[in-house]
Amino acid sequence: MTTQDPHQDIRDAVRALCAEFPDEYHRRVDEQRAYPEAFVDALTRAGWLAALIPQEYGGSGLGLTEASVIMEEINRSGGNSGACHGQMYNMGTLLRHGSRAQKEQFLPRIASGEWRLQTMAVTEPTTGTDTTKIKTMAVRKGDRYVVNGQKVWISRVQHSDWMILLARTTPLAEVKRKSEGMSIFLVDLRTAQQRGLTVRPIANMVNHETNELFFEDLEVPAEHLIGEEGQGFRYILDGLNAERTLIAAECIGDGHWFIDRVTKYARERVVFGRPIGQNQGVQFPIAQAHIEVQAASLMRYEACRLFDAGQPCGPQANMAKYLAAKASWEAADACLQFHGGFGFAHEYDVERKFRETRLYQVAPISTNLILSHVAEHVLGLPRSF
Numbered sequence: 001m002t003t004q005d006p007h008q009d010i011r012d013a014v015r016a017l018c019a020e021f022p023d024e025y026h027r028r029v030d031e032q033r034a035y036p037e038a039f040v041d042a043l044t045r046a047g048w049l050a051a052l053i054p055q056e057y058g059g060s061g062l063g064l065t066e067a068s069v070i071m072e073e074i075n076r077s078g079g080n081s082g083a084c085h086g087q088m089y090n091m092g093t094l095l096r097h098g099s100r101a102q103k104e105q106f107l108p109r110i111a112s113g114e115w116r117l118q119t120m121a122v123t124e125p126t127t128g129t130d131t132t133k134i135k136t137m138a139v140r141k142g143d144r145y146v147v148n149g150q151k152v153w154i155s156r157v158q159h160s161d162w163m164i165l166l167a168r169t170t171p172l173a174e175v176k177r178k179s180e181g182m183s184i185f186l187v188d189l190r191t192a193q194q195r196g197l198t199v200r201p202i203a204n205m206v207n208h209e210t211n212e213l214f215f216e217d218l219e220v221p222a223e224h225l226i227g228e229e230g231q232g233f234r235y236i237l238d239g240l241n242a243e244r245t246l247i248a249a250e251c252i253g254d255g256h257w258f259i260d261r262v263t264k265y266a267r268e269r270v271v272f273g274r275p276i277g278q279n280q281g282v283q284f285p286i287a288q289a290h291i292e293v294q295a296a297s298l299m300r301y302e303a304c305r306l307f308d309a310g311q312p313c314g315p316q317a318n319m320a321k322y323l324a325a326k327a328s329w330e331a332a333d334a335c336l337q338f339h340g341g342f343g344f345a346h347e348y349d350v351e352r353k354f355r356e357t358r359l360y361q362v363a364p365i366s367t368n369l370i371l372s373h374v375a376e377h378v379l380g381l382p383r384s385f
């Protein structure tokens with residue numbers, strides 16, 4: 001970045017905090033499949049994860065642009081925002097659609113770190129990306145809803161106090177439009193496991209705490225419904241542009257990390273009597289990845305600009321996520337390749353970051369689904385599903 005970067009102060013401050021958590025810290029947490037508690041606590045205490053919470057509720061009231069810079073810097077430092085990014089954007093649903101009383105109850109506590117709202121439960125095992133077919137039902141009984149069903153890949157449940165849950169409140173067969181009849185709820189995770197929620201961790205390729213959830217007559221007080229019953233799918237969609245843009249920023253941070261590491265290594269590693277970086281066969285994939293990271297970054301800023309101006313930004317948010325996930329993956333591939341065998345050694349951290357950044361081709365939205373969005377909603381091609 002140039003010295004004219006308007007966010008240099010944020011970058012410097014986040015970098016200074018992240019510098020207290022060097023490679024060894026993140027490597028150890030990964031090896032132990034642990035949660036980076038101290039890192040997340042430090043980010044929370046410094047207020048970075050409350051960037052998007054308005055000042056009246058105890059946050060710093062920054063825009064998506066600044067929030068994206070924070071996420072980028074965390075990943076550029078060698079950390080993994082995936083451990084805590086939910087704390088930054090999950091509250092957006094509450095902020096936009098919650099009642100005044102809910103906002104006053106939740107937002108200051110999320111801002112201070114007293115409560116973590118790091119979990120959002122949407123995906124189900126039998127329906128996957130076809131979200132409107134979800135089967136988890138919440139049935140109103142007096143002053144509560146009774147939830148039955150199943151979710152999969154629900155992250156950070158064990159490091160969150162509250163969860164946002166998407167469930168059907170009207171069966172699919174009884175709604176005019178398939179996007180209607182779903183609602184979102186705040187579920188108190190501190191007590192849910194004694195009241196009908198079973199949490200089963202899924203061992204996976206990255207150090208990402210994620211779980212299968214089983215709901216058996218879990219009761220949720222009606223006052224924990226967010227917004228209007230039946231409108232939950234629309235509320236979730238409203239939040240996706242912010243989520244996609246922030247995850248794009250994480251990928252951009254990863255991309256910079258890979259390029260920084262591989263350029264340094266390629267300058268220093270001597271084979272056949274010269275630095276490997278002197279060979280154009282080594283230079284070109286790195287240069288290409290750098291160009292793609294920079295281009296993705298511009299699309300990220302455009303998505304942020306529109307979002308912060310309150311304008312529609314669906315195409316830009318999706319394109320930023322697509323470009324950034326692709327760029328970080330290409331940077332990861334070049335970084336691993338040109339570290340040769342050392343790329344596979346834990347102590348170089350390349351294989352860890354390589355695994356972490358691969359996730360973003362699939363979650364929270366897969367590349368094909370972004371292409372489908374652009375084909376249909378931007379280019380006007382016929383719907384394919």
Ligand SMILES: Cc1cc2nc3c(=O)[nH]c(=O)nc-3n(C[C@H](O)[C@H](O)[C@H](O)COP(=O)(O)OP(=O)(O)OC[C@H]3O[C@@H](n4cnc5c(N)ncnc54)[C@H](O)[C@@H]3O)c2cc1C
Pocket residue numbers: 119120121122123127128129130152153154155156204208210359362363364365366367368369372384385
């Ligand atoms: C580590 C991890 C953490 C996650 N955390 C969460 C979380 O906290 N909360 C949550 O709700 N979910 C979470 N997810 C779920 C994630 O959002 C989904 O895995 C993702 O959206 C893809 O859905 P799926 O796995 O059901 O794939 P499927 O929908 O089964 O799709 C499988 C593949 O087929 C492709 N495909 C499907 N349909 C089409 C089509 N019509 N055209 C072209 N290609 C198609 C997809 O692109 C994908 O590559 C997480 C997933 C992972 C792996």
